[in-house]
Amino acid sequence: MNGRSYRGMSAEERLTERRERLISAAYTLYSDPGFPETTIEKLCASARISNRAFYECFSGRTELMQVVHDRCVHETLLSVAKSVKQAPDTLLDRVEAGITGYIDFVTEDRRRARIMHLEVRRAGDCLITSRQQAVKAFTNMIETIVADRPEAVRINRHLLALGMIGALQELLIEWVLADDPPETDRLISTAVHIFHRSFAT
Incomplete structure (x- = not known):
């Protein structure tokens, strides 16, 4: 050229x-x-x-899918970080803000939700690295939110972050695939409940 x-x-x-x-x-x-x-x-x-x-x-469809997926992840991370930054400085408030910001942003455009939570898996093993990098980025964000919080002393932060990511992924796959998808407010309240129960004594 x-x-x-x-x-x-x-x-x-x-x-x-x-x-x-x-x-x-x-x-x-x-x-x-x-x-x-x-x-x-x-x-x-x-x-x-x-x-x-x-x-x-x-080079092919897979590289293009990786670029699209990575851009979706990057935009979502920026949006969630902004939501958390604007929240009151308490553990539960920051987590609720992060969950709400994530679900609201991802479901704002159904294409984004489908690519991030369904189509990246349907693309096969070639995008495992891209998926792992996304999980790592969101795990780091959650670990940062709960870091140095007395409430989190008894909780393994890394495992808690992975559990929250898994729950969010499954909730959003249900939202994408369901003939009658649940309201996003219901998704948010369910995810927040799961986190609250993680800290129940």
Whole structure:
């Protein structure tokens, strides 16, 4: 690819613009009909680019899925961190703010919820590392919230964080797949209840 401009855009700018169009197309198609059903041809048709241009941007569907998933995770982490920062400085208030912020942000766009909690699994073993990195990031956030809190002395923070992540994932998979999905307020109250019971003496 040369560096000549075309329609006022450099080669690098054109590549970036095509990548973003593919990411946008994947965000929609990977959520519906889903990752296994979405071909490169469908992605290219939606993004209005050629198959050749696709391979100038990504090595294949899996790399594109990883980019979409990682962006969803990054945006969610930023949103949850903001919610926690604005909460009163007590353990339960901060945890409730984090849970509420997470569920509200993820379910705000059904595509985000489906990609983060269902389609990344359907993509197979090739995205295990991406999933593990996401779990680690959210685990670190929860461990930070409960760090140095007298209430958490009897609790293994790492295991508690993993348990909370597992509960949230299953609640959101239910929300994505159910014919009659539960209200998000019910998801939040259930997750908060699970955390409260973790500290019951």
